[in-house]
Amino acid sequence: KSKKNKSSQSSHHGDSSSSSSSSSSSSGSSSAAASSANDESKPKGGDNGGQHFAMEPQDQTAVVGSRVTLPCRVMEKVGALQWTKDDFGLGQHRNLSGFERYSMVGSDEEGDFSLDIYPLMLDDDAKYQCQVGPGPQGEQGIRSRFAKLTVLVPPEAPKITQGDYLVTTEDREIELECVSQGGKPAAEITWIDGLGNVLTKGIEYVKEPLADSRRITARSILKLAPKKEHHNTTFTCQAQNTADRTYRSAKLLLEVKYAPKVIVSVVGGALAGGKIPEGAEVILSCQADANPHELSYRWFINDELMTGDFTTKMIIHNVSRQYHDAIVKCEVVNAVGKSEQSKKLDISFGPVFRQRPVSVEADLGATVSMRCDVAGNPEPEIEWISENSDQVVGVAAELKLKVSSETAGRYFCKAVVNGFPEIGAEATLYVKRAPIITSHKVQFGGVGGRVKIDCLAFSIPKAEHILWSFEGKIINMSSADPDIYIFEEHHLPEGVRAALIIRDSKATHFGKYNCTVMNSYGGDSLVITLLREPGNIPV
CATH class of the missing domain: 2.60.40.10 (Immunoglobulins)
Incomplete structure (x- = not known):
């Protein structure tokens, strides 16, 4: 068949509008035809109502395997008619021998010489023209406008280069490559993550023409750093082009290994509102979501490591107010890494x-x-x-x-x-003021015994000096006979309580005493009369 087509193509190469004396001959010189075929400003019809086009072919787009008809209807046709494909003559007979998928359909009576192609193949992607040669009486030949036939080819089903399963680690960048071959035009590739989101970032799109220079292989490279949320989810690559708007897809299941995600909570001992009464037994829980699931636990209170075989729970017995605002931390480790979370204790006291x-x-x-x-x-x-x-x-x-x-x-x-x-x-x-003495002005004592004279004073600020005198004579504290006098001085929050004690009183010790109390704001004096007790007066 290949040889037959080549032979037929060789014999039909030319332009039927070129000068030819025999309409039955399908061969002829192509020099003038090639020149005129490349001229876009072609004649539309003969003068004086001669042969002319009633319908010319238009640009068409079709999918490989479909049927395409390029219309060509000529009125008052007198010359030989043929179709050209990329300026190559296909022949003047309706069956177009040598081109099994091509034929001219319609009837001579209606002047219909439409080109029918079935099934459409990629090789049919070309520029077509309907040409009518000159008539026997010298009528002018005519050529239609060029019609571009664009053949679309659906892409092959996409494939993900990494396969249908991939194990990775959270936050480590990976590349997923989706390939869809042989589309015309190149396949449009869409990525959808396992959460149903269409991905638009981190995507590189590459087109590579195949050997036939018509079809294209499309590659879409997705770069992403998976998260825990992507674990056990499926990434989908969808491919389609204008030849077939039905998506075809490839899927990849992603396993993401990630460090523990930790949640610490109080599960025992707390009241409504989260407060823990002093003295309660507190139970704290440490829940960890991780992949892989082999985990180790450590507990800390205020950054101090707790001893004991604590894993997912820790107990504090008889909690005291010293734990109020304490930071309890649970640290969990797996093969990927470690994570921690803290909880502040709220102790009610x-x-x-x-x-x-x-x-x-x-x-x-x-x-x-x-x-x-x-x-x-x-x-x-x-x-x-x-x-x-x-x-x-x-x-x-x-x-x-x-x-x-x-x-x-x-x-x-x-x-x-x-x-x-x-x-x-x-x-x-x-x-703050000068002292005020509040003692009794008359006090009593007995002869021959111990007698105490009180001098109580309110003094803010503190009393600095206390002076005693008897009957106008100063009793010097530093030189007084200790066998006779004892001086007492007791400072109180609000003043001073002073006392003059006579060890062994005699009748001569009774009389008028003066007590003077002084501070930085002034002083106060009180004359205290010491009398014999009534039962102690001799008859």
Whole structure:
């Protein structure tokens, strides 16, 4: 057949519109025909209503294996008609011998010489023209417009070069290559991941022509770094072109090895809301999702490794407030790597003083603060209560006061945590001033015994000097006879308690004593009359 086609093609090469004296001969000179066939500005018909085209072929696109008909209808035909393929004459007889898949269909009466091709093959992708030679009376030959026949070829089913199964590791870049051969035009390749997402990034598309220079092999190279979510999912490569819009696909199952994904939670001992009451038994869970599944566990509290055979659970017995805000960490390791997650413990406990309130000494008009610093979980509710008014005067840890006679006095701090006993403490605001002696002006003692004269003074700031005199004469503490006098001095938070003790009193020791107390703001004196006790007076 090949030889027959070559022979036929050789005998039919030419242009039927060239000058020829015999319409029955299918051979002839092609020099003038080739020149005119390449001329796009072809004559459409003869003068004076001579032979002319009623229908000319148009560009067509068809799929290999289908039937194609290129129309050609000539009115008032008188010359010989033939079709050319890429300027090669196919012959003037309707059966087009030598071209088994080609024939001219229609009837001479209707002037229909349409070219029918079936089944269409890739080799039929060419430029066609319908030509009519000159008539016997010198009528002008005519040529149709060129019609481009484009033959489409569906691509072969795609294949993934890596096969249908691949094992990889999370975050390590891999390449998947999908190949679809022999399409015309080149196959369009689409990648779809196992989650149903069409992938558009990290894709390289390459086209390689086959040996026939018509069909094309398409390659799509997908670069990606798989995640845990891609484990046991299928990547799909779909290929199609305009010859066949039905997708054909190849699939690859991906196994992703990944380091553990860890979740730490409190599964025992916690109340609603997540708080853990002090004294409870706490159970913590460490759940790990990993591939491979061979895992080892380590637990830490505040970065200190816990001893014990703890794996997916750890227990803390009789948890105390020292564990409040402690960071519990679970570390899990497999062949790929290690991961960890932490949980902060929320221990509920009653109020406890971090800093008790401290009494304050200040000048009139000054602004002072007292602090009641209390720990507790939940956060303690604090109240400051003034002893003078029995009213709440503050609800924060710090109480600020402007010093006056009205604000001076004792204050109580009360701290409450729901579900626990309350605690309290007190502090006093003192006004700095000269001492005030509050002792009795008349005091009693017996002759022949030990007699004590008290001098009690309120003194803020602290008393610096205490002076005693008897009947206008100073009793010098440093030079007084210790066998006669004993000096006592006890400093109190609010002042001083001083005393002059007479070891062995005599009648001459009774009379008027003066007690003077001094601080940096001044002094106060009191005359104390020492009298004999009524039962000690002689009759």
